[in-house]
Amino acid sequence: MLYYLVRRILQAIPVLIGTTFLIYFMVFAMPGNPILGLFGDRAPNPALLERLEEQYQFNQPFIVQYLNYLGNVLQGNFGLSFSGQSVNEILARTFPVTLQLAAIAIVIEIVVALALGLISGLRPGGIVDYFSLGFSLLLISMPIFVLCFIAQFFFAVQLGWFSPTVGANTSIGNMLLPGIVLALFVIATPIRLARTSVMETSRSDFVRTAYSKGLSRRRVVPVHILRNSLIPVTTQFGSDFGLLIVGATVTEGIFNVPGVGNTLYQAIIRGERPTVVSFVTVMVLIYLIVNIVIDLLYAALDPRIRYAK
């Protein structure tokens, strides 16, 4: 296990360097001086411009800038946002909110996806199977912002069950609607995957053995089928995490949840390029870390993985 862990973390390093390099390069290679954006339409004071360029190190060659930036990131310092605030401070303020939103979404996602996947996998062709197929196809086809607006309009504005925007009050009840929307956005693949996985596990030899040695369905389904079907669902969760990040950005923006995603959303809308870049980088880093954690979890769930690699 330790060997696998070290190996997996070592493998992540080139990807980490590659992704930050790629983002940094894209921004660097593009025309236009980002500092000029700070001045709006006015002509900048040359002395001030020079001082700012020095402060943000824009006068250094690309590779020096990048290495400085990477060094800072490795020390946990993500730089300054467009308005001069430290990205770390913004993160410290907004990250717990996003974590709470993501937790609500993930709990709903796991419970609903496993329940629907299990029932439709055990009875393929049944009512629940058709319902969950239609449900997931419809959800896949809905862009996140459409989903947000529909939920906001019907459940908050028309029915008045929830508050349309979250604002400063980040209690669980208030965050429930954006949480549900975010869960619905990412739920389609886990439902389908859980279904296939349950169908395949139900046909395996060990399930037949379990039945033939007289175990009841009530024991075989949760212990033998469900537990073994979890493995593909867990790994898929890693690659779907990117979807969750994109979803959280838009959901937090539309429902005005004061989280990391909302900060990014506002920065995109206002065209604040440096803030966009620092937050996209932060999110990509989170994405990479989550994927490593999930790979390790995968190895813990299924001992075969450790020896195969």
Next chain:
Amino acid sequence: MRSDLSTGRASDAPHYVSDFADEAVVQIDSVKLDERRSNLWIDAWRDLRRRPVFWVSGVLILFITVVALFPGLFTSVDPRFCDIAKSNAGPEAGHVLGYTRQGCDVYARIVTGTGTSLSVGLIVVLLTSVLGILFGSLAGYYGGVVDAVLSRAGDIFFSIPYILAAVVIMSVLSAHRNIFVISLAIGLFAWPSTARVMRAEVMRVKNADFVMASIALGLSRFRILLRHVLPNAIAPVIVISTISLAAAITAEATLSFLGVGLPNSIMSWGNDISQAQATLRTEPMPLIWPSLALIVTVLSFILMGEALRNALDPRARARR
């Protein structure tokens, strides 16, 4: 089933021997020349044409394509002509879906926006297919160092969620936003999933007997890849391309909605939805109609992808 076995049972005479197939003995060594031709594509077509999902999504896609190619057939209203006096007005004769906040015709804007969505989808799919097939087949076929380098490169692109990457590219390229740039921004980070599928399939096909036979015949490795491996490994790429097309349309709408997609001068459903969100609480319809167009279009391609997956993936077929 197609079996021609007929039992040699006499109708009313009593018999004490079990049913006997007298023709089977004759047929054991004969080759059925009248057997229908069969390969993956013919089988897939036979499977597809029995599926209502295929026909429904096929007709929808055909319809959407016609709307995209000839918007003039469906509306004669100028989508750029806006009368602010009609802001958010309801439907009236000649303007069946009412007006946007700026007083433009909702229906005409939806019809004209179809071409934008479809063009972005097609360009992205072209890009992801070319890059994905190239990288995936080389990595899967040559293996070793080539595979390691190409797969790690793919991993790097894969670890940035492509909408976030597109947000960065588009916000940097704010001065040059058009259909090609946005397609490039989406496609540049979306190809690794196609490459992964292609790589896995090429690795499976390259161990097939007919590849071994081509090697024995002395064909060059590259020629075998082009002539024998690629045509037999392309099916999953077609499936994933159909689904990528849907994803690309969604991505364009999301980027336009965020304000980093297409400029307002280009008709786009995402832009229209973004414009309509300000008055969502009082006038939801200008937001609902383009959303509906978006959902139906994406759903048609997703359904087509599902139908193709079921027809082309032998494992999915065996599962039924």
